[in-house]
Amino acid sequence: MAVWGRRQGRFYEALMGFIQLEFTKGGCDASILLDSTSAFTSEKNALPNANSARGFDVIDRIKSEVDRVCGSPVVSCADILAVAARDSVVALGGTTWEVRLGRRDSTTASETTANNDMPLPSMDLPELINSFKKQGLNVKDLVALSGGHTLGFSQCGLFKNRIYNETNIDPNFAHQRRTTCPPNGGDSNRAPLDHTPAFFDTKYFRNLVKKKGLLHSDQALFNGGQTDSLVKTYSTNFGAFSKDFASSMIKMGNIKPLTGKRGQIRLDCKKVN
Numbered sequence: 208m209a210v211w212g213r214r215q216g217r218f219y220e221a222l223m224g225f226i227q228l229e230f231t232k233g234g235c236d237a238s239i240l241l242d243s244t245s246a247f248t249s250e251k252n253a254l255p256n257a258n259s260a261r262g263f264d265v266i267d268r269i270k271s272e273v274d275r276v277c278g279s280p281v282v283s284c285a286d287i288l289a290v291a292a293r294d295s296v297v298a299l300g301g302t303t304w305e306v307r308l309g310r311r312d313s314t315t316a317s318e319t320t321a322n323n324d325m326p327l328p329s330m331d332l333p334e335l336i337n338s339f340k341k342q343g344l345n346v347k348d349l350v351a352l353s354g355g356h357t358l359g360f361s362q363c364g365l366f367k368n369r370i371y372n373e374t375n376i377d378p379n380f381a382h383q384r385r386t387t388c389p390p391n392g393g394d395s396n397r398a399p400l401d402h403t404p405a406f407f408d409t410k411y412f413r414n415l416v417k418k419k420g421l422l423h424s425d426q427a428l429f430n431g432g433q434t435d436s437l438v439k440t441y442s443t444n445f446g447a448f449s450k451d452f453a454s455s456m457i458k459m460g461n462i463k464p465l466t467g468k469r470g471q472i473r474l475d476c477k478k479v480n
Contacts, residue, residue, distance in 0.1 A: 235464045236313035237284035239321075240266060240476040248318040263477070266291065270476050284476035285310035289460050296456075299358060301407030302449035304457055311470035314479045328365045328422040332432045335424060342462055344455065350428055350437045351451040352459065356400040357411035361421055363387070364394030369423045375430055380419040400425070412442035 240263060243249040251263075269287050274280045286308045297303050326338040339349045369376060370384045387396050400421050401410040411425075415438050420426030429438040441448040471480050 235285055235289065235310055235460055235462050236470060237288055237310075237473070237476060238313040238316040240284055240288075241313070241316040241479065242477045244478070247316050250316045250318055250321040252318050266476055280472050280474050282308075283310050283312045283470075283472045285312050285464070287476075292456065292460075296407055296452075299405060299407040302453045304453035306460065307457070309464075309466055311465040311467075312473045312476075313465060313470055326424065328361070328424045329368075330424045330427065332427045332430065332434065335427060342459075344458060346434060347437065347451060348455040348458060350434050350441065351448065351455040353425065353428060354409075354411055354441060354448055354452055356422075356425060357403070357407055357409070358400070359404055360397040360399050362394060363396040363398065366398070366421050366423070367394070369421070369426070373423065373426075375418055375426055376420075377418045380417075384421070409442055409445050409448055412438050412448070416442050 239250045241247075241249055243252070266284065266287060269291060270282075270284060273282050273287065286306075289306050289308070289310065293304060293306050324338070324341065326335055330338065335349055336346055339345070339352075344352070366384070367388055367390070370381045370388060371390055384398055387393070387398060398421060401414050403410045414420055415426060415429040418426065418429075420429070428434045441451075474480055
């Protein structure tokens, strides 16, 4: 069970990497996997990704095995990420969806663009809506995809201000989080985004209704705004959440993919051929 738990966590990190890369300049092109070079700084160092997006070794191992079975590098890192995202959700008890394939990999990355384009944990609802709108995603996509926070953990530095200074938070929940997230230091300490971080369920949305969202951007979805009703629906209707999550993941996976002769199929996901 311990081994499976670790595997679940690593699959989750791959999923989060996929979700985050969609908000970068290149879209769904595996740019987040590239290490820094003299030509660009890796998106792994962007504020929302640093020490948060993980599981890159899992993607490397998958890539190696796929290339071995196929006899040559014919499957892109971007496609591997897309499939890993779907399969990780299924492995953790969630829904499935059809993944369109044929993406190619980017030959560059941009930390600056990643910082500018990706939603931040400090954002309010209007900022979140605008961030998703820039990528062609609507309010329903925002709420459904935020449900990905039913899995995994966040670092103390990203929610410290919320648990010490915000008022739309359950007092007992704030006290509990403060035990591992002191007012000074401890920024890399991690806490679960909901209390079942290795299961794809509706606990994330139930927490929001109870004012137990970990990140400011989480609770912004249920704070007297236009997304309150959808959060309530998802909190009690796993089927509705699963259906909309799958639909939004398909939309997100189709954001500006490189196809045809654009981009390349990397031999190594960490570097350009």
